Each structure stands twice: as structure tokens, then as C-alpha cells.
Amino acid sequence: MSGGRRFLLVYPRFEPTMWGLQYTLPLIGKKSLLPPLGLMTVAALTPPEYELRLVDMNVRPLTDADLDWADAVLFSAMLPQREALFAAAARAKARGKYIVFGGPFPTSCAEDCRDHADTLVINEAELTWPRFLADWTTGRPQPTYASEEKADMTKSPAPRLDLVDLAAYTSVPLQFSRGCPFQCEFCDIIVMLGRVPRLKNIDQFLSELQSVYDRGYRGQVSVVDDNLIGNGREARRLLEALRVWNESHGNPFYYFCQASTNLADDPALLKALVDARFVLVFVGIETPSLESLRETKKFQNTRGSLLDRVQTLQKAGLHVMGGFIVGFDNDGPDIFEKQKAFIAAAAIPNVYISPLVALPGTPLYDRMGREGRLIPGEEKNHTFISGYTNIRFPWPMGPFLDNHRELLSTVYGAKAYFQRSFESLRRLPRSRNPWHRWKTWRAEMRVFFSVVPGVRAARLQRRSPWAAWRGLVATARGFFGGMDPTFRWAALRFVVRVAFFLPERLPWVFHFICMGYHFNRMTRERLLPELDRRRAALEVAA
Structure with a gap:
């Protein structure tokens, strides 16, 4: 109810997208790419007398217990989260909660959002969120808070990192x-x-x-x-x-x-x-x-x-x-x-x-x-x-979709992808001095070990190098075991090629295989079928 002190901050779920890496995340022990910086900043703008809880639906589900705890539910969303936003807001509204929308999507498409929220807090939160809070405390929140001004970034607070589990990202x-x-x-x-x-x-x-x-x-x-x-x-x-x-x-x-x-x-x-x-x-x-x-x-x-x-x-x-x-x-x-x-x-x-x-x-x-x-x-x-x-x-849209399909099939195919990956590694600066190459390898292995789940866990727990090695092997088994055979063999050939010609860049093969696996699977399972569906719809309409 208006005036209550419990705010639930919710970031809706993304459907799989090219940059979301949803197919790769389980292989590397992560739930999502990035925590919601906008909501963490809004939390930092909120006075300490408010109780805050942040739910990133890409990391864990939004539960009825979360909703029952809250006096108001604040959603921040981008355009790809549109349907997930509306569905989650409907759940909250059904439980009698006050609904607030903010973020890039409500800012650019306010009229699309108005029927789904009690209040829109749009544009930059540093300017509009404090105005909402002032009216909320008096029990008279307005339908819309907007600002044509631009925020002074030197007054923007540090995001509330304590509200999220950084290890999930x-x-x-x-x-x-x-x-x-x-x-x-x-x-x-x-x-x-x-x-x-x-x-x-x-x-x-x-x-x-x-x-x-x-x-x-x-x-x-x-x-x-x-x-x-x-x-x-x-x-x-x-x-x-x-x-x-x-x-x-x-x-x-x-x-x-x-x-x-x-x-x-x-x-x-x-x-x-x-x-x-x-x-x-x-x-x-x-x-x-x-x-x-x-x-x-x-x-x-x-x-x-x-x-x-x-x-x-x-x-x-x-x-x-x-x-x-x-x-x-x-x-x-x-x-x-x-x-x-x-x-x-x-x-x-x-x-x-x-x-x-x-x-x-x-x-x-x-x-x-x-x-x-x-x-x-x-x-x-x-x-x-x-x-x-x-x-x-x-x-004509038909030939456009056909050509687009062929472009995606080629670019995201395993052979073309790993050829580009190898060439990109070959272009990186490379010393002729073996000692300098050794230093490069050590530096890049440090980056690699900071993100590989099993190795990272062993290092944090100060366990032996043998434990770190076992963590690496376990990660590799799960990693390659989750791939379809065609992509797996292309990835392994890429590993061998880099190990033979560019050994100091070997740590980066993990990055390229992770990205390529997602792009390849996303293309085969979602992009191409969607293009085929759109092409078929054109035929029916004709």
C-alpha cells in the first residue's frame, strides 16, 4: 500500500538472445551475464529506512512469498523483456501490490506500459525516483514521473552490490x-x-x-x-x-x-x-x-x-x-x-x-x-x-528473409566461426621473444582461471594445484560433453590449432568456444526456425 516501507525490485527474465549466452551459461556455472545496474542504482538512491529486496528473474524465480513481503514492486526493463515484464507485473497486481515501472523500455514506450503499472518513473532515476519517494511517503503518488533534464553523473550514487550475488554473473x-x-x-x-x-x-x-x-x-x-x-x-x-x-x-x-x-x-x-x-x-x-x-x-x-x-x-x-x-x-x-x-x-x-x-x-x-x-x-x-x-x-520481404537466413547460416556455422576466431588471435601482438610469450601466457592463464568455475573455487578455498587441475578437468568434461558432435569436433580442432601455432593464446580458446557454442546453437534452434516461420507466413499471406 502507499506509504509502506518494503520495496521489491524486480528485473524480468530475458528470453534467449544472441548476446544473452543462455546456452553457454550452464556450461560455465553462471546464471546471467550482468546484474541489473539500473535497479542497484535505484536502490542506492533509496533512503536507508526502506527495506529492499532485489530479484533478478534471470537468476532465480519471483516467488509469491517475495510479492507478499512487498508493499510496492518496482520493475525495470528493456525492450526484449517486454512480455516477461507484463506477465510478472500482472502476478504482482493480482496480489494487490502497487506497481512501478522504470528503465529504458517504459521510458521509450510509456503508452505501451501505462495500463500495466500504477506509476511510471521514467527517464533518469537520479531525477525522478526521489520525486516519487517524496509523494509515496505522503500517500499521493502520481501516475508519471518524468524529466527533460539530464542527471549530474557526479551525484549518482554507487550501485548497491550487496543486493545481488555477484558469483551468479x-x-x-x-x-x-x-x-x-x-x-x-x-x-x-x-x-x-x-x-x-x-x-x-x-x-x-x-x-x-x-x-x-x-x-x-x-x-x-x-x-x-x-x-x-x-x-x-x-x-x-x-x-x-x-x-x-x-x-x-x-x-x-x-x-x-x-x-x-x-x-x-x-x-x-x-x-x-x-x-x-x-x-x-x-x-x-x-x-x-x-x-x-x-x-x-x-x-x-x-x-x-x-x-x-x-x-x-x-x-x-x-x-x-x-x-x-x-x-x-x-x-x-x-x-x-x-x-x-x-x-x-x-x-x-x-x-x-x-x-x-x-x-x-x-x-x-x-x-x-x-x-x-x-x-x-x-x-x-x-x-x-x-x-x-x-x-x-x-x-520484397521474401528474398530478404532468404538472403538473411543464408547469411546467418554461414556466419554462425562452426567452420567459419572458428576460422575467424583463429585469425583474430593471430592478429594480436606477438613478441618474438619466448620469455615475453611466456609472460603473455601467464597473464592470460590468470584471466582464464578467474572465470573457470572449478578452478576458481579451488583457488578461493586455497586448495592445492592438484585440486585446481581436477576442477579444470571437470569443467572441460561438462563443457565439451554438452555440445553437439559437429560443433564439438570443430572446437577441438580449433584448440589443437591454437595450441600448435599460438600456444600463448591458448587460454582464450575457452572464451571463443563459449561464445561460438551459444551463437551456433541459437542460430540452429531459434534464429533459422524463426526465419522459416516468417517466410512461411509470407507465403500464406500471398
Whole structure:
């Protein structure tokens, strides 16, 4: 009831997606990729007199006991969680609970959410959540709390890590900045968070990192800024401070980030990123078509060769992941072959390829609306599985789906995937000095042992090296035993090839096999059947 002091914070379940790694997680003893940073931040914004409980439905079920405990239930969700959000909210409402929605999906699709919640707390929580709390305590909460202003990141509190079990996740998320200076037509980040990057203080970020360290976590930290280098000068200052922090703490973490491709144009910034132990970077490449890049206003990708940029990142020591889109107006009939050739030449193992989608609130959505090209009512059918779009393309949809299917089958096939993986490892910097290679192997084994479940458990319990070895063997048996034979043999050949030609990179085969297994199985069991279903529906409609 209004005014109560027990808040249940709920993160709805994700259906399997390409980046969710749901097929791989059981093999490595994890439940989900990342804990919900938004809800942990909301918890930190909540005064201590409130009792809080956080349920990530990707880690454990939401129980009736959880709901009965709460006075109000706050849900945060992204677009792929839409149906799970509505179902969980209906359960809570059926038990008489006050329902609050927040997060990216309610912010961009408020009208879709209004009938499912008592209150929408949208935009940035630092500005809107305190206003809700003030009205909640007086028993007069309003239907909507929104703000056109942007939050001062220096006043954003450290997330409440104590509300989640970090061991259930593959990575811990932290944030340094919000916003991106570019103007990609399809992107909703610049709509929600603005084009002027807003940053935390460096000491503020390092304090949050120290909290992660103090909780005993070791392994991957994901800096989840949509573009870490949106403010290159401040990013460089952060990276230098982070390098010093890492060294003073014995290098307990390695890092992931998202960045624009112009990272490759700044050698000093790129070196600072690698020196700060960033090993994984996601870049939005979108398309090798220069005309399509100009169409979508992704001008940062039109300067110079995208292939050269990717190779520059790889040769600096970064494992590159990439996002790709098909369906721009300027895409010709050969775009699928061009995408296939680019991905192979770039040697990007882990890629996400999807049709162009007009997200609500974006410039693309507005333009498609003006041109009468939005498919009415299609938003409710949004899926991140395969083949979905809410746009009428200027070409027949049947051949588009056929070509998209062939592209996915090739790119995510085991042979092509492991060839790209090997080539990407070959491009990493390699010393001719055997001692330096030994040091590289030791450093990467340390990363490997920080994430392999059996080995990690043995080390934490300070057991013998023999116990760690047994943990590794047990993990390997469960790992390879869960694979279909075709993929297993391709993976084993990849292991042998790396061991023979690039032995110092051997620890990274675990990463690539994990990712490839999920992508391969997701493609076979979900993406291709969904494309076939959509193709059949077109035939029936015709």
C-alpha cells in the first residue's frame, strides 16, 4: 500500500538472445551475464529506512512469498523483456501490490506500459525516483514521473552490490559516462541520454571499482557506457588512473567496453585502453556500404577503411565484437554477400546481425512514420530472435528473409566461426621473444582461471594445484560433453590449432568456444526456425 516501507525490485527474465549466452551459461556455472545496474542504482538512491529486496528473474524465480513481503514492486526493463515484464507485473497486481515501472523500455514506450503499472518513473532515476519517494511517503503518488533534464553523473550514487550475488554473473557492470556525441539515425541512446557525454569523477568511478574488489569478486568488469570514448580526453584520464589502480591491486580485473570505431584513429587513447587491461571491445560497424552509413548518419564510420580500423584494434591487443545491420534503403541486392565478406575479412568472431528496426522515439522512427513505412501494430511482435522489423523495406520481404537466413547460416556455422576466431588471435601482438610469450601466457592463464568455475573455487578455498587441475578437468568434461558432435569436433580442432601455432593464446580458446557454442546453437534452434516461420507466413499471406 502507499506509504509502506518494503520495496521489491524486480528485473524480468530475458528470453534467449544472441548476446544473452543462455546456452553457454550452464556450461560455465553462471546464471546471467550482468546484474541489473539500473535497479542497484535505484536502490542506492533509496533512503536507508526502506527495506529492499532485489530479484533478478534471470537468476532465480519471483516467488509469491517475495510479492507478499512487498508493499510496492518496482520493475525495470528493456525492450526484449517486454512480455516477461507484463506477465510478472500482472502476478504482482493480482496480489494487490502497487506497481512501478522504470528503465529504458517504459521510458521509450510509456503508452505501451501505462495500463500495466500504477506509476511510471521514467527517464533518469537520479531525477525522478526521489520525486516519487517524496509523494509515496505522503500517500499521493502520481501516475508519471518524468524529466527533460539530464542527471549530474557526479551525484549518482554507487550501485548497491550487496543486493545481488555477484558469483551468479559472468561480469560486473560499472558506468563512467552517459550519452554519445554522434547522431546515428536508428539509435535511441542519444534520444534518452543526449549527445553530450556526462561523466562521473574519476575518483568516484575508482571508488565503485574498489567496492567490487572489496566484495571478493575477480574477473571481468564491464564498463557499460554506450561509448566509453565519447569524451576522449576524459576517457584517457580515466584509463591512466585505472592502469595505476590495477597495478596497485595486483591486476584483479580485465575489462569490456563499447566504443566507436574512431578509437582506431587515436593511437594514444588506444594504447591507454589496452594498458588499462581492456581486452574486449564492442563496436557498431553496421554495414560495409558507404552509402548506407551516410544514409543513417553514422559519419564516424565513413572516414577511412573500416577493415583497417578493425585490424588496428586487433593488432593493439583487443578482441573485437561487432554489430551489423541489413535493410538500409541504400543497401543493394549484394549487401548480404558484402556483409559476409566483410565479417570474414575483419576476422570478427562474435557478431550480431539484424534487420533494421525503427525504435520508438528515434529519428528513424519519425522518418518512417512520415513516409508511411511503419508497419501498424508490429511493435507488440518485437523479437530479438531473428527477422523482425517494423519497417516496410523498398524490396520484397521474401528474398530478404532468404538472403538473411543464408547469411546467418554461414556466419554462425562452426567452420567459419572458428576460422575467424583463429585469425583474430593471430592478429594480436606477438613478441618474438619466448620469455615475453611466456609472460603473455601467464597473464592470460590468470584471466582464464578467474572465470573457470572449478578452478576458481579451488583457488578461493586455497586448495592445492592438484585440486585446481581436477576442477579444470571437470569443467572441460561438462563443457565439451554438452555440445553437439559437429560443433564439438570443430572446437577441438580449433584448440589443437591454437595450441600448435599460438600456444600463448591458448587460454582464450575457452572464451571463443563459449561464445561460438551459444551463437551456433541459437542460430540452429531459434534464429533459422524463426526465419522459416516468417517466410512461411509470407507465403500464406500471398
